[in-house]
Amino acid sequence: MDSFGVYVHVPFCATRCGYCDFNTYTPTEVDTSHAAYLDALERELALAAQQHELPAADTVFIGGGTPSLLGADGLGRILSAIRGSFGIAPGAEITTESNPESTSPEYFAGLLDHGFTRVSLGMQSASTPVLKVLDRRHTPGRATAAAREALAAGFEHVNLDMIYGTPTETTDDVRATLDAVLSTGVDHVSAYSLIVEDGTAMARKIRRGELPPPEEDTYAERYELIADTLEAAGFDWYEVSNWARPGGECRHNLIYWRGGRWWGAGPGAHSYIGGTRFFNVKRPERYNAMLAEGQLPIDGNETITPDMDHFEQVMLGLRLREGVPAELLRGTEAIVEKHARAGLLTAGERVAPTEKGRLLIDGIITDLLAAE
Structure with a gap:
């Protein structure tokens, strides 16, 4: 787990x-x-x-x-x-x-x-x-x-x-x-x-x-x-x-x-549990009042769809030295190869930023997601 x-x-x-x-x-x-x-x-x-x-x-x-x-x-x-x-x-x-x-x-x-x-x-x-x-x-x-x-x-x-x-x-x-x-x-x-x-x-x-x-x-x-x-x-x-x-x-x-689960407690905190992201009310006074009435102080939530989950795995995973499994980027092999030839990504079973690629990682991620 x-x-x-x-x-x-x-x-x-x-x-x-x-x-x-x-x-x-x-x-x-x-x-x-x-x-x-x-x-x-x-x-x-x-x-x-x-x-x-x-x-x-x-x-x-x-x-x-x-x-x-x-x-x-x-x-x-x-x-x-x-x-x-x-x-x-x-x-x-x-x-x-x-x-x-x-x-x-x-x-x-x-x-x-x-x-x-x-x-x-x-x-x-x-x-x-x-x-x-x-x-x-x-x-x-x-x-x-x-x-x-x-x-x-x-x-x-x-x-x-x-x-x-x-x-x-x-x-x-x-x-x-x-x-x-x-x-x-x-x-x-x-x-x-x-x-x-x-x-x-x-x-x-x-x-x-x-x-x-x-x-x-x-x-x-x-x-x-x-x-x-x-x-x-x-x-x-x-x-x-x-x-x-x-x-x-x-x-x-x-x-x-890495896309794990967490509970966020306190005013304005965000949680991610069971494929759902939800967030607490921001103002401390309202936070206190809702809990005094026995309610969790949740102000809203969103269900994370498979497409959203994929987007976040790529966006966050490519900021890590360990990178992401190559299969997560299926369909973008040509873009991965282009950045690998430029010395910005490593390519193999996992795709990860190089020392040089770290400087440009936001643009690389945008490029990959746009190609999907």
Whole structure:
């Protein structure tokens, strides 16, 4: 049986970053408390386990938002609720995201006591000007200090998130960030190109000419620098935006990329169970109210048709180093061969992106899907 994961969304942030369009709320934007959220979350997990026959979780991932605002004990309460509903399998990977400014050595020690096995820290950049453009609150050294604190507490698996391509960022900024990351001893790095989403503060600044727009050529140059530097330091890429030392891969995210099942709990969270994708109401107040009335807070669903499933297998699978079985691309052999001759894909029993192909993978996927 394929792996089953539980994702928990914590919708709270102290402040809103200028590039963020996630379902998150600052204290002035929401009329509910952390305690009320945790009460509702416990109800959701209990109801879900009653209404759906699902196995114990092989992975748990608490994201947001800023989960660390709940403190180690608040996050421990979430794990207790999962153990008491779905259950957590022996040897499960249990991750929480944390913002560096809301962590401490005591916080990391508390997470370990509650059973967490992995921490993911939002670093973004080691450059003060870049962090300012992103509206991040932490100082450049806090993320790396937090990573060292987590490792010193006893965490074997620690991730640092980078963002590249921020307006005003220089190549030297990226090099400095990579040097800082590698100095910590973490075993996982995620590096994402900045996506300027409509409706964000950053999008408005670019539209008004206050910031320069991102450039595709810059993204490519920065990605190559990141990939070359991490791989020279002993990290292996296993998904286009993710690198790990052996054994450090994020098992929870692999469930998404391989088309596995997961339950998403919390406001706005998405689930994928039994060929159906469904999603929760976004506003925490409505989420709390529905659960207080004994209802699962589901706002909508869609049945995944065979065509949709195929599309997602190709779209997600070709971002992985392992690629996809060649039979999944039946009918596109000529397109696969064209990209293989150009050195962008490997062809055989499995089709996967090459080092060069990673840079162009979105276009390659579009090309293959259009040919079907």
